[in-house]
Amino acid sequence: MTEETTPLIELRDVKVHFPIKSGLLFDRTVGYVYAVDGVSLSIRKGETYGLVGESGCGKSTLGRGLLRLVEPTDGEIVFDGTDVRALKGEAMRQARRRMQMIFQDPLSSLDPRQSVESLLVEGLKAHGLAGDKAETNRRLRETLEAVGLPASALSKYPHEFSGGQRQRIGIARALVLNPDLIVADEPVSALDVSIQAQVLNLLEDLQNERGLTYLIIAHDLAVVRHIADTVGVMYLGGLVEEASSDDLYREPMHPYTRALMSAVPVPDPVVEDRRERILLAGDLPSPTNPPSGCRFHTRCPWAQPTRCADERPELRDVVGGHRVACHFAEEIAAGRIRPHEVEVELVRPTDGTGPVDPPGELIPTP
């Protein structure tokens, strides 16, 4: 195998379930939030993997589970040949040097009382890399330069920077440890449009210079398409489609991906006027009580009687590495199944977390 094809990290059937506790004295577990429910994927060295999905689909939980910032319930996470889940204490801590994270909101992920220097040195110290003062100093300056900040930034505090610059500090903090894998959870969604491009370009430059591997988690399909080589689409805790970025955007095969793609507004009136929208009915079902069979069948305009509701589709290779979790992917692509109207099912934010009082009536129904 060449270096290009070796997976740096591989997830096998990873599950993250959060228990829902109830009761005053004894915490009874009354149910689970199935945040991530059986995801398998692999990311090659030097590749950018984009994970997209709407809020509540489990994409962030998967990113955190991968670094064991939340403990996965089940499954295997193999990073460069070692099973991360089997690592304990000190070994895990050391493994983290090679897997770093960039968070969405730089203001809340940077300690307001720490100067930039102290923010960056903290990680180095934790990994015993801050021994030589001159060497540390050189490393800090180099990292700041790489993310496009002046060396004078070292003595400043996070609040003295603009949003884009703060995100650069967040990137510098991840970068200073010289990691192999960076998990970026919504790295640009808190930034203004004109600043987003700066940060995206920076991430690309850093990858080219240092051969980094990225897992980019985002809800913005256009951003993910731009930066990722491979894209995985998540819906309600599971991957529904995975393909190379070009394939996925040229021909989305899962009904959910199609709907998602058709919903993204394009800043071009000519395109906007003639494109067809696939409008999904209703909201995302609650992950505490996911639908049976295919998770998407309750909102799917192509859903077919009984099989979609009974049998959970596997993520299978449909054409040349294009993996889709849909029983009827080929039929839909060939146009043999036509979309139909979907009855809206009401989704409650409280679904499954306890008894919901039946609502009373304000006007008596005739």
Add this chain to the structure above:
Amino acid sequence: MSLLDVRDLSVVFQRRGERPFTAVDKVSFTVEPGQTVGLVGESGCGKSVTSLAIMGLLPKRGNKVTGEVLFEGTDLLRLRPDDLRDRRGREISMIFQDPLSSLNPVIPIGIQVAEVLERHQGRDRKQALRESRDLLDAVGIPDPQRRLSEYPHQISGGMRQRALIAIALACKPRLLIADEPTTALDVTIQAQILTLLKQLVDETGTALVMITHDLGVVAGLCDTVNVLYGGKVVERAPRHELFAHARHPYTHGLLNSVPRLDSPRGERLHAIRGSVADNIPWAEGCAFAPRCDNVVDACLEGPPPLEPTAGGGDLRCNNPVSEEVAVR
């Protein structure tokens, strides 16, 4: 006569001991009946403050609003508070970004819709609730009868935004101001809400002022687009004209800096350098000059005027991007 004619609207925030800050700087635009007008810009450009000033919703203290907001010839800024309240919610209404914080959490949704009808149309509670049910049905809320007695926390974000739209449209206003109505929502829900807004605007003939940072939303919805930067309108054009030939370097840069679903991959994004913090005050020149690639000496000698262009819009720039340079 235009439905809404905003003339030289300025909002200056003044806190004791601090320098006054001009959030909105002599903004003028018009809205014709049934038209959809976009106000686009990034955070801090004054788009939301403009809408709050039009609605008279800015706090009484700490700011100074000047200019004219003519709604069918009546200046809303000079109206007595009682008269303004009679119009707000009946003739002009507004939808906000975050539906959870703009709905009252302790009052059932039905009552919140009904109270608009009671206040403005003089309906009694029973009749108002009956109409509320039809309104909730019209905005696509399933099982509206039962929703009437539910509280905002019991329904999802998309449904809340629908409820808010029902409240805003209850009295069939002639003007609806939507301030980032879909920013807090997921894309598939955003598509639902935008489709709903478009459909309601078409059906009722309501004029819409759409305030957003998302150029994609504007592209599919607005007839005319105003681009704001640093509190001033820097470019105004019909939407096809704006997206095909953006003349202002800021608009041009903005269009080039967003990754698009339909553009070829692997191209580098053309970022606008610097950030809003680099702006200079308009009195000293063009606020965008420090970030602009087209900057010329005249840009630092005072604010450029807003001048009409051949394409039917207006432009505030000394050295605009040539018309031949297409976006991307």
